Amino acid sequence: MRDAYHEELDSIGDSLVEMARLVGSAIGRATAAILDSDLKLAESVIEGDEKVDDLQHDLEARAIALLARQQPVATDLRIVVTSLRMSADLERSGDLAQHVAKLTRLRYPERAIPQDLHATILEMGQLAQRLMAKAAEVIITKDVDLAMQLEQDDDAMDLLHRTLFQHLMDERWKHGIETAVDVTLLGRYYERYADHAVAVAKRVVYLVTGEHADELQQDIQPDIQPVSGVEGA
Amino acid sequence: MRDAYHEELDSIGDSLVEMARLVGSAIGRATAAILDSDLKLAESVIEGDEKVDDLQHDLEARAIALLARQQPVATDLRIVVTSLRMSADLERSGDLAQHVAKLTRLRYPERAIPQDLHATILEMGQLAQRLMAKAAEVIITKDVDLAMQLEQDDDAMDLLHRTLFQHLMDERWKHGIETAVDVTLLGRYYERYADHAVAVAKRVVYLVTGEHADELQQDIQPDIQPVSGVEGA
Numbered sequence: 001m002r003d004a005y006h007e008e009l010d011s012i013g014d015s016l017v018e019m020a021r022l023v024g025s026a027i028g029r030a031t032a033a034i035l036d037s038d039l040k041l042a043e044s045v046i047e048g049d050e051k052v053d054d055l056q057h058d059l060e061a062r063a064i065a066l067l068a069r070q071q072p073v074a075t076d077l078r079i080v081v082t083s084l085r086m087s088a089d090l091e092r093s094g095d096l097a098q099h100v101a102k103l104t105r106l107r108y109p110e111r112a113i114p115q116d117l118h119a120t121i122l123e124m125g126q127l128a129q130r131l132m133a134k135a136a137e138v139i140i141t142k143d144v145d146l147a148m149q150l151e152q153d154d155d156a157m158d159l160l161h162r163t164l165f166q167h168l169m170d171e172r173w174k175h176g177i178e179t180a181v182d183v184t185l186l187g188r189y190y191e192r193y194a195d196h197a198v199a200v201a202k203r204v205v206y207l208v209t210g211e212h213a214d215e216l217q218q219d220i221q222p223d224i225q226p227v228s229g230v231e232g233a
Numbered sequence: 234m235r236d237a238y239h240e241e242l243d244s245i246g247d248s249l250v251e252m253a254r255l256v257g258s259a260i261g262r263a264t265a266a267i268l269d270s271d272l273k274l275a276e277s278v279i280e281g282d283e284k285v286d287d288l289q290h291d292l293e294a295r296a297i298a299l300l301a302r303q304q305p306v307a308t309d310l311r312i313v314v315t316s317l318r319m320s321a322d323l324e325r326s327g328d329l330a331q332h333v334a335k336l337t338r339l340r341y342p343e344r345a346i347p348q349d350l351h352a353t354i355l356e357m358g359q360l361a362q363r364l365m366a367k368a369a370e371v372i373i374t375k376d377v378d379l380a381m382q383l384e385q386d387d388d389a390m391d392l393l394h395r396t397l398f399q400h401l402m403d404e405r406w407k408h409g410i411e412t413a414v415d416v417t418l419l420g421r422y423y424e425r426y427a428d429h430a431v432a433v434a435k436r437v438v439y440l441v442t443g444e445h446a447d448e449l450q451q452d453i454q455p456d457i458q459p460v461s462g463v464e465g466a
Contacts (some may be wrong), residue, residue, distance in 0.1 A: 055416035064314060081297060084314065088321070168414055175404055178414050181398070183416040 005070050008062065012083050015059045019090040020200070022052050024096035024132035027193055031125025031160050034104040034186070035118055036110040045101035052094035056087045063087075075207075082203045086127040086139070089196040089203075093132065096193040101126075103182060112182045114175045117167055124160045127153065129196035138201045142208050147201035157194040161187050238303050243297065245316050248292045250369050254324040256284050257365035259330035260426055264358025267337040267419070268351055270344040278334035285327035289320045298321075308440075315436045319372070322429040322436075324367065329426040333358075336415060344415070345415045347408045350400055357393045357423040360386065364430035371434045375441050380434040390427040394420050 026045050033041040063080050066072070072080060105110050113121050131153055138147045164187045167173065168180055205211070259278050266274040296313050299305070304311060336345050346354050364386055371380045397420045400406065401413055408416075438444070 064310065067300065067314070068310050071302075071306075073301045076303050077297065081300070081314075081317065084317070085321070088318070165414070168410055170390045173410055177401055178412070180410050180413050181401055181417045184414045185421065186423060188418065 008066055011094035016086050016139050019055050020136035023094040024129050029131040030097045030100035034112055039108045042101040046098055049094045049098045052146040056091040059087045082207050086200050089199045093193050093196045096189045099189050111189050120163050127157055127192045128190050131194050135197040138204045144205050144208050147205045150198055150201040154198045155195050161191050241268055241299055249372050251321050252288050253369035256327040257362050261362040263295045263330045263333035267345055268420050272341045275334040275337035279331055281330045282327045289324040292320045319433050319436050322432045326338050327428050327431045329422045332422050353396050361426045364427050368430045368433040371437045377438050377441050383431055383434040387427050387431045394424050
């Protein structure tokens with residue numbers, strides 16, 4: 001009985017890793033789609049999100065069944081409850097990748113992103129994908145140091161987000177309001193995506209140490225707000 | 234023992250209602266602050282969010298302790314797990330109200346919102362507060378019909394969000410890029426706030442009926458994207 005139980009716990013972990021893998025791929029493909037204005041690729045990201053949602057529903061059902069049947073306590077209980085939260089973070093990350101893809105579709109055949117912002121958006125997309133890959137690794141390895149590193153990577157995302165705002169606020173901005181709105185939302189999608197990846201890693205820290213990552217290290221992921229040389233948050 | 238247990242379950246419900254009350258008040262006050270450029274009021278919203286975070290941490294600790302000690306099954310188990318999710322929605326709503334307040338502070342003493350958008354923003358703020366008040370009522374009454382109504386109210390928020398985008402996309406827009414960025418983010422904050430209020434109500438539906446609200450009724454809360462006469466989502 002105990003063996004079947006730990007198998008079930010492991011399989012919940014496997015599902016989390018699979019979700020992280022899918023949403024990591026999704027943000028990478030969504031970024032390619034928006035930069036290349038590739039409608040087919042965008043559609044595949046939009047449709048692919050259903051798989052992530054299905055995985056989450058399935059994971060939730062299994063976690064709740066496990067709680068009811070096995071009534072875990074202590075660490076095992078924490079693992080199950082925390083897994084539910086991680087699955088919510090991952091599901092939301094998938095939504096955000098889908099938003100990037102939908103913006104591509106909305107503007108198609110136009111390109112949503114002007115050429116002079118391509119490098120920044122590309123970097124945000126790559127960083128987001130890397131953050132999620134690390135989050136998956138943290139789930140597998142339970143490596144607290146790697147989890148902490150993830151929080152620092154998130155600073156890089158904040159910097160990119162600021163760069164984006166600097167472009168927007170530059171008086172030489174010549175791409176009009178619609179593009180400014182698109183770029184503002186896009187920046188927010190990547191930032192929130194990164195926040196969720198970091199949250200996943202933090203939750204692993206909580207599992208391993210019993211302490212919230214914030215208590216181990218000062219919280220370094222303030223929500224960014226638009227800046228004009230001023231700190232936003 | 235069973236009595237203390239049900240008392241504890243009730244007290245978790247009370248905390249959820251208290252959180253909903255606080256974040257409902259927060260979005261109302263944040264809206265007043267941004268419309269009047271009232272720095273003091275904005276600061277009070279920003280500081281007040283700590284209370285919401287504390288309530289959430291406390292609720293989570295109690296819920297997990299309850300799972301460990303009492304090992305509830307069936308409905309009671311569902312209530313505890315769902316309460317954890319609702320508290321996450323409410324905590325996030327508080328963050329979003331705080332974002333509105335922070336935008337006020339960032340632009341102070343300037344006003345973030347041009348006069349011709351005041352009515353729309355006011356309406357979004359009022360609707361958000363009303364949605365949260367109804368969500369609290371749904372938690373208390375477990376009224377499935379009221380919960381469904383909340384989903385329909387959310388359509389009104391989508392309409393307001395579209396109105397905001399129409400202003401932004403209007404070629405007569407004369408408030409510049411910075412304000413366009415602020416208004417874009419602000420619209421997103423209200424929309425997400427409303428989504429979380431609706432999510433809280435939906436979770437109550439799940440508790441009462443055992444079915445996800447989406448399965449009872451078609452999902453009517455697509456994430457809005459910028460529009461220009463086209464459906465975004």
